[in-house]
Amino acid sequence: MTAADASNSGATLIDAFLSASTAGIIELLSPNPPGWGGALLVGLLHSIEIALGATCLGLLIGTGGAYGKLYGGPVVRDLLAVYTTIVRAVPELVLILLLYYAGTDLINQALTAMGYQRVDISGLAAGIAVLGFVQGAYSTEVIRGAILAIPQGQIEAARAYGMSPGLLLRRITLPAMLPFAIPGLANLWLIATKDTALLAVVGFYELALATRQAAGVTKAYFTFFFAAAVLYLLLSLFSNLIIGRVEAWSRRGMPSLKEAR
Amino acid sequence: MATEAAIINVVARTSLWLQPHRIVLILIALGLVLAAAFFMRWDWLPQYYEMGLIGIWRSLWILAVTCVLGFLLAVPLGLAQATGSFWFAAPAKVFCTVIRGTPLLIQLWLLYYGLGSLFPQYPWIRESWMWPYLRQAWPYGVLALTLSFAGYEGEVMRGAFAGVPKGQLEAARAFGMSRWKAFRRIWLPQAIYRALPTLTGETVLQLKSTPLVATISVIDIFAVSSKVRQDTYLTYEPLLLLALIYMTITGILVFAFSRIEARIPNKVG
Numbered sequence: 001m002t003a004a005d006a007s008n009s010g011a012t013l014i015d016a017f018l019s020a021s022t023a024g025i026i027e028l029l030s031p032n033p034p035g036w037g038g039a040l041l042v043g044l045l046h047s048i049e050i051a052l053g054a055t056c057l058g059l060l061i062g063t064g065g066a067y068g069k070l071y072g073g074p075v076v077r078d079l080l081a082v083y084t085t086i087v088r089a090v091p092e093l094v095l096i097l098l099l100y101y102a103g104t105d106l107i108n109q110a111l112t113a114m115g116y117q118r119v120d121i122s123g124l125a126a127g128i129a130v131l132g133f134v135q136g137a138y139s140t141e142v143i144r145g146a147i148l149a150i151p152q153g154q155i156e157a158a159r160a161y162g163m164s165p166g167l168l169l170r171r172i173t174l175p176a177m178l179p180f181a182i183p184g185l186a187n188l189w190l191i192a193t194k195d196t197a198l199l200a201v202v203g204f205y206e207l208a209l210a211t212r213q214a215a216g217v218t219k220a221y222f223t224f225f226f227a228a229a230v231l232y233l234l235l236s237l238f239s240n241l242i243i244g245r246v247e248a249w250s251r252r253g254m255p256s257l258k259e260a261r
Numbered sequence: 262m263a264t265e266a267a268i269i270n271v272v273a274r275t276s277l278w279l280q281p282h283r284i285v286l287i288l289i290a291l292g293l294v295l296a297a298a299f300f301m302r303w304d305w306l307p308q309y310y311e312m313g314l315i316g317i318w319r320s321l322w323i324l325a326v327t328c329v330l331g332f333l334l335a336v337p338l339g340l341a342q343a344t345g346s347f348w349f350a351a352p353a354k355v356f357c358t359v360i361r362g363t364p365l366l367i368q369l370w371l372l373y374y375g376l377g378s379l380f381p382q383y384p385w386i387r388e389s390w391m392w393p394y395l396r397q398a399w400p401y402g403v404l405a406l407t408l409s410f411a412g413y414e415g416e417v418m419r420g421a422f423a424g425v426p427k428g429q430l431e432a433a434r435a436f437g438m439s440r441w442k443a444f445r446r447i448w449l450p451q452a453i454y455r456a457l458p459t460l461t462g463e464t465v466l467q468l469k470s471t472p473l474v475a476t477i478s479v480i481d482i483f484a485v486s487s488k489v490r491q492d493t494y495l496t497y498e499p500l501l502l503l504a505l506i507y508m509t510i511t512g513i514l515v516f517a518f519s520r521i522e523a524r525i526p527n528k529v530g
Contacts, residue, residue, distance in 0.1 A: 074280060074282050074283075075282050075286070078282070078283060078286055079286075086504075086508065088465075089465070089507065089508045089511040089512070090469070090504045090507050090508060090511075091468075091469035091470070091471075091472050091483075091507055092469065093472045093473065093483065094472065094483070094500060094503055094504050094507065095504075097500055098497070098500045098501070098504065101496050101497070101500075102497065105496075190361075190362075194363070194364040194365070195364075196364075197364035197366040197367060198364075198366060200366070201476065208364065208366055208367060208370075211367070211370075212370070215374065219378070221370075221374040221375045221377075221378040222371070222374075222375035222376065222378060222379055225367060225370050225371035225374060225375045226371060226375065228367050228371075229359075229363045229367050229368070229371055232362065232363045232364055232367060233358075233359060233362040233363050236361075236362035236363070237358075237362065
């Protein structure tokens with residue numbers, strides 16, 4: 001084969017590939033059953049569900065953890081330090097495997113010990129619990145830092161007014177720490193949306209696994225992984241838009257960041 | 262006298278750290294470790310010991326290579342965003358946004374399965390010298406991790422370059438340094454000093470990303486533990502040991518970086 005022939009055959013191959021792909025890609029990605037677009041969108045929906053659930057659970061754990069770290073007794077503080085250190089030092093993939101197997105196993109053992117039937121734990125609940133546990137460690141640190149950034153006088157003044165701890169948390173600490181916490185929490189939300197992809201490894205049906213199945217069946221690997229990347233990117237960009245609004249809202253009445261600097 | 266004072270200081274600090282409740286917690290932790298050692302199955306360890314060491318070595322090697330290459334790529338990315346004209350800044354910005362906005366797992370699969378399935382269609386690639394490498398999994402893993410590190414660190418370097426006071430650069434130019442020399446002697450070192458604290462975190466994050474390469478059949482320590490789980494039908498033991506290995510590496514990394522950071526003068530800028 002001469003060089004000219006080689007380049008020629010290469011060119012025809014590229015032509016063939018392009019013409020096949022332009023017609024084929026639209027068909028492959030169409031939302032109706034012969035195409036796989038619908039499956040991808042369902043996967044994206046599941047990913048968003050898990051990310052939302054995990055972030056909410058993480059916020060609950062994080063608020064409790066931050067309070068424990070700041071105001072708890074010495075034992076609580078040490079246990080929380082162990083929790084945040086271990087979770088942040090071990091890869092998410094390993095944690096997800098460990099917690100997924102250990103969690104479902106423990107619940108089933110507890111159920112059988114109490115005389116109930118074993119249950120199949122839904123993938124959604126398990127995914128939210130596992131990612132929420134991981135997110136909790138990171139949000140603990142973010143919220144702890146944010147509470148420390150509140151001018152202490154505000155909390156002292158609230159105590160002097162005789163507010164109960166619950167009222168103090170609801171009226172003063174949470175709203176006052178929000179502007180300091182939002183950049184960190186927004187980052188955590190973006191990490192949560194991306195970490196949902198890791199659940200594909202334990203076989204949970206979300207965007208990454210849906211993409212992998214679609215690509216495996218149709219052999220159009222590049223098309224589908226590219227489409228998934230675009231969907232994740234759109235989710236991130238859309239989140240950034242919303243986060244900007246929320247941050248502006250939480251900082252209402254405060255000088256803008258540019259003026260403060 | 263000085264050493265005596267130092268010893269007293271150390272004793273005081275340890276006694277402060279070793280409060281009674283901590284001793285109880287440490288005893289409980291020791292009890293858990295001993296229970297794990299005696300009641301769990303570890304008889305597979307001798308058989309997989311060597312494979313595990315090779316896996317750890319490979320994970321560390323991937324970590325080192327991707328961090329160094331990624332950082333080398335992050336410097337121009339940060340510089341382009343900090344000072345470049347629109348035609349340099351915009352592509353760098355888009356690159357960082359795309360890398361940071363999509364999961365690493367998808368990037369990895371896009372490169373390995375996506376590009377990997379396109380390459381064989383072109384004869385000139387199959388005939389080139391790169392083909393023996395392109396048929397293996399690890400170049401895709403290293404490429405994906407490098408690009409990911411560059412994307413995250415590029416954003417950090419942008420801030421670091423922008424944070425170096427203008428006066429420093431003006432002074433360097435006034436001394437008659439060429440642009441390149443001012444960059445090499447003043448701008449880059451000061452930017453790296455500024456980026457160093459975040460570099461620790463980024464390196465630990467990178468370590469925690471390395472097990473993803475196991476999903477494209479690179480045999481790192483995570484893949485070794487998966488193999489042990491498949492062979493022995495054990496669920497927890499290999500995973501717990503794996504978690505311990507990663508925690509140890511993280512601890513060593515954080516300690517090493519804190520030593521490096523301590524050597525750098527903290528009056529910057």
